[in-house]
Amino acid sequence: MNKYIAIIFLFLCSIFNLHIKAETLRSKQEIIIEVKILEKISVDITKKKPAKVFVIGYDKNYIKKYAKKLIVVDDCNKADIIIAKEEKDIIFSSCKKKIPGIALRYSLLKENKNFIGALFWYKGRPNLVFVSFRLKQFQIKLPKSYSKYIEEQIW
Amino acid sequence: MRKIFKFILLSGILFNCFADESISALLEKYEQVGRLEYKTVQEGEGHVILFSKEDLERMQAYTLKDVLKTIKFYHVYTDRYGRYLFNYSLLFFENATTIRLFINDHEVSTVSTRTPFSIWDNIPLDNIDHIEIYLGESAIKFGNEYASVLIKLYTKDPTKENVVYTRISKDFKKGYGFSIYDAREIKNNLSYMFMFNLSEFDRKDYGNLSRDSNIRYAYFQLNYKSINLESGYMNKNYDAFIGSALDNSLDYGKVKSFHKYISINSYLLDDKSLKLTFSFDDIKFDTHERDNTGVLSCIPQPGFIFKDAKVISKEYSSNVFIQKEYSFKNNKLFISGIYKKRGYKFTKEGNLIDLTPFFLKGRAEEDYISLLAQGESKINNKIFFVAGIRYDSYQRKEPYDDIKGFMIKAELVHKLPRNIYYKIFGGSFFVPTAFIEVASNPEIKIQKNKLITFELEKKYKKGDIILAVGKMFITNGIYFDPVALKFQNLNEDLSFTFYSIYSKLKISKTGKILLDIFKIDPNKDLLPFSSKEGAGFHIFERFGKIDTYLGIIYREGYRFWDLDIDDGIDLTVAVKYRINEKLSLGIRGENLLNKSLEIPYIVGLSQIKKYPSLDRNIYISLVSSF
Numbered sequence: 001m002n003k004y005i006a007i008i009f010l011f012l013c014s015i016f017n018l019h020i021k022a023e024t025l026r027s028k029q030e031i032i033i034e035v036k037i038l039e040k041i042s043v044d045i046t047k048k049k050p051a052k053v054f055v056i057g058y059d060k061n062y063i064k065k066y067a068k069k070l071i072v073v074d075d076c077n078k079a080d081i082i083i084a085k086e087e088k089d090i091i092f093s094s095c096k097k098k099i100p101g102i103a104l105r106y107s108l109l110k111e112n113k114n115f116i117g118a119l120f121w122y123k124g125r126p127n128l129v130f131v132s133f134r135l136k137q138f139q140i141k142l143p144k145s146y147s148k149y150i151e152e153q154i155w
Numbered sequence: 156m157r158k159i160f161k162f163i164l165l166s167g168i169l170f171n172c173f174a175d176e177s178i179s180a181l182l183e184k185y186e187q188v189g190r191l192e193y194k195t196v197q198e199g200e201g202h203v204i205l206f207s208k209e210d211l212e213r214m215q216a217y218t219l220k221d222v223l224k225t226i227k228f229y230h231v232y233t234d235r236y237g238r239y240l241f242n243y244s245l246l247f248f249e250n251a252t253t254i255r256l257f258i259n260d261h262e263v264s265t266v267s268t269r270t271p272f273s274i275w276d277n278i279p280l281d282n283i284d285h286i287e288i289y290l291g292e293s294a295i296k297f298g299n300e301y302a303s304v305l306i307k308l309y310t311k312d313p314t315k316e317n318v319v320y321t322r323i324s325k326d327f328k329k330g331y332g333f334s335i336y337d338a339r340e341i342k343n344n345l346s347y348m349f350m351f352n353l354s355e356f357d358r359k360d361y362g363n364l365s366r367d368s369n370i371r372y373a374y375f376q377l378n379y380k381s382i383n384l385e386s387g388y389m390n391k392n393y394d395a396f397i398g399s400a401l402d403n404s405l406d407y408g409k410v411k412s413f414h415k416y417i418s419i420n421s422y423l424l425d426d427k428s429l430k431l432t433f434s435f436d437d438i439k440f441d442t443h444e445r446d447n448t449g450v451l452s453c454i455p456q457p458g459f460i461f462k463d464a465k466v467i468s469k470e471y472s473s474n475v476f477i478q479k480e481y482s483f484k485n486n487k488l489f490i491s492g493i494y495k496k497r498g499y500k501f502t503k504e505g506n507l508i509d510l511t512p513f514f515l516k517g518r519a520e521e522d523y524i525s526l527l528a529q530g531e532s533k534i535n536n537k538i539f540f541v542a543g544i545r546y547d548s549y550q551r552k553e554p555y556d557d558i559k560g561f562m563i564k565a566e567l568v569h570k571l572p573r574n575i576y577y578k579i580f581g582g583s584f585f586v587p588t589a590f591i592e593v594a595s596n597p598e599i600k601i602q603k604n605k606l607i608t609f610e611l612e613k614k615y616k617k618g619d620i621i622l623a624v625g626k627m628f629i630t631n632g633i634y635f636d637p638v639a640l641k642f643q644n645l646n647e648d649l650s651f652t653f654y655s656i657y658s659k660l661k662i663s664k665t666g667k668i669l670l671d672i673f674k675i676d677p678n679k680d681l682l683p684f685s686s687k688e689g690a691g692f693h694i695f696e697r698f699g700k701i702d703t704y705l706g707i708i709y710r711e712g713y714r715f716w717d718l719d720i721d722d723g724i725d726l727t728v729a730v731k732y733r734i735n736e737k738l739s740l741g742i743r744g745e746n747l748l749n750k751s752l753e754i755p756y757i758v759g760l761s762q763i764k765k766y767p768s769l770d771r772n773i774y775i776s777l778v779s780s781f
Binding site (some may be wrong): 027037085 | 176177178179181182184185186188193194209284311312314315316317318320340342343595606
């Protein structure tokens with residue numbers, strides 16, 4: 001009997017969850033600060049205000065709502081920087097110009113050489129990492145305040 | 156009170172975000188607001204003691220007992236079956252029926268004895284993010300039944316872990332522990348955690364009395380969007396220590412037990428205001444005791460004498476919990492409903508004679524229904540008010556009687572100038588009888604409690620100090636009578652006043668001192684069963700790559716009939732060296748002075764023996780994460 005109740009429950013949850021927005025379980029404060037960090041990094045990398053960002057696998061509305069110095073673009077060729085949470089190599093390869101990317105998952109940094117750095121959670125703490133040789137490839141010089149986040153190699 | 160602090164802190168954080176801040180300051184704030192306790196702590200549910208992830212790491216608290224022994228007003232002790240129990244200092248229960256333990260949103264508790272500790276006393280904490288302990292009966296909205304203390308273990312958020320963690324521990328006896336967990340976000344909105352632990356607890360033997368135990372624990376969690384699936388399995392096998400032997404030397408005693416559960420919950424609306432949870436528990440005890448002078452029975456005892464007793468207890472619980480929160484500008488209304496169907500069945504093997512009128516006959520079921528409404532109102536920037544009412548109904552089959560009743564509570568928090576706060580709490584509660592209590596004494600009545608507390612808090616730049624005083628009135632107090640070997644009601648009303656001082660002082664950027672002192676003053680010395688005074692002193696500090704912790708827990712001695720119990724002092728020291736980001740080596744000494752509080756046991760028909768609640772032991776642990 002309990003198994004049937006569980007199955008019905010799962011079915012109902014699945015139906016209801018179809019319309020639940022992504023990432024609803026994170027707090028608003030957390031999302032705001034995350035966007036502020038992405039905004040600061042993007043501006044410091046591109047030296048542009050506002051910087052044009054192309055977003056992959058991340059909610060564009062967060063950036064539109066909470067980042068005043070960023071403009072979300074729908075064509076990667078118009079972007080100054082890419083922010084990505086998902087691996088979609090085809091998007092990078094379809095861009096005519098080589099655009100630096102910020103990964104929101106560390107594995108992306110390993111997998112795609114267009115990412116110059118990553119903002120990610122590890123052991124319950126946020127981490128920010130930039131890879132020095134990738135920065136050189138893109139001829140990017142970060143302010144001194146970033147020096148402790150620059151590493152020589154990818155783990 | 157902390158809700159107001161939290162509001163001020165978050166407002167400050169958000170305001171500062173719009174200033175042109177350094178990247179390191181932003182990351183620090185990102186970590187602060189991403190912490191799980193910001194989302195989980197419910198200040199309206201009473202006095203909360205919070206153990207953060209950093210606290211647990213520095214204390215090297217790898218099992219639940221390591222944390223619970225530090226809680227003011229309470230003490231951890233070992234029961235007749237060698238299991239760690241946790242109970243109010245004034246009282247010595249053979250069972251702890253009013254302590255509720257949750258792993259995230261799921262309560263783990265037996266059905267017949269209504270206690271989590273017979274199986275979960277040594278649950279490993281490797282995958283636990285933080286622990287919230289709600290003291291003082293006021294926690295009513297977690298889907299819990301009456302709780303004198305409610306313990307919530309929150310697992311780490313897999314989306315913020317992305318790690319494989321291992322721990323290998325070895326003590327100076329024959330005990331060891333091994334834990335591994337993998338927790339990560341696989342893709343957007345899909346994450347999981349898997350944890351496994353294998354532990355052997357080798358405790359000091361007294362003659363042929365042993366309280367060694369071993370556990371195998373597995374935990375799984377899968378999160379997809381707002382659906383959360385969790386499952387836990389705890390298998391615990393242990394020596395029965397004194398058990399139910401009529402003399403002080405049980406010839407043979409083994410208990411094999413497991414508890415497995417599955418829980419599924421989901422938010423059904425975008426604003427996370429409606430949550431539905433379904434869960435199922437399956438529990439089994441297999442107890443075998445043998446003694447030439449006689450065994451009173453198994454799984455605690457209404458008294459009949461057998462020399463060889465083997466009893467199997469199977470228990471189940473099916474649970475549905477629905478909760479809805481309505482949010483207005485300055486007010487919140489929380490309503491919830493719980494339905495649980497649960498029961499147990501005892502079967503006996505061998506030559507046990509069915510002398511017990513109904514305990515060993517052993518089958519019982521109940522339908523538990525609970526309805527709750529609780530309002531939270533921010534009257535202005537300085538006054539916060541909470542009021543709640545709950546109706547509980549237990550419909551039980553013969554020979555158990557139905558139980559129905561209301562619980563009410565109200566709380567006011569007022570902020571005064573100079574960072575001074577006061578909190579007044581009042582409530583009226585009833586304590587439902589557990590099956591074990593009715594089985595041992597069919598005449599037992601429901602216990603009724605009334606509680607009033609007053610707290611005054613002064614917050615400084617480097618910490619805070621809290622003074623608390625309260626009074627509890629108990630009618631029909633239920634206690635375990637160690638002479639009659641059954642649960643009884645107190646013939647007289649009991650009341651006691653309790654006082655505590657708590658202080659937290661930040662001594663450096665990475666260090667803090669915690670101090671607590673408490674005293675309980677009962678109107679009558681009806682229950683000379685445990686300490687009435689105690690204190691705790693804890694210091695945490697980091698020196699470069701070395702994390703240190705020192706804790707001293709004091710519990711006053713007392714006289715148990717004609718036996719003197721000395722003052723108990725438990726000194727714990729933990730030092731951890733972080734070799735690099737991925738590897739650390741720790742050493743932890745527990746009860747180093749070998750003076751932990753002793754616990755009296757009535758053995759035979761009139762003999763009283765005492766044994767230490769904790770052993771002296773040293774643990775070495777190697778922790779890696781990759």
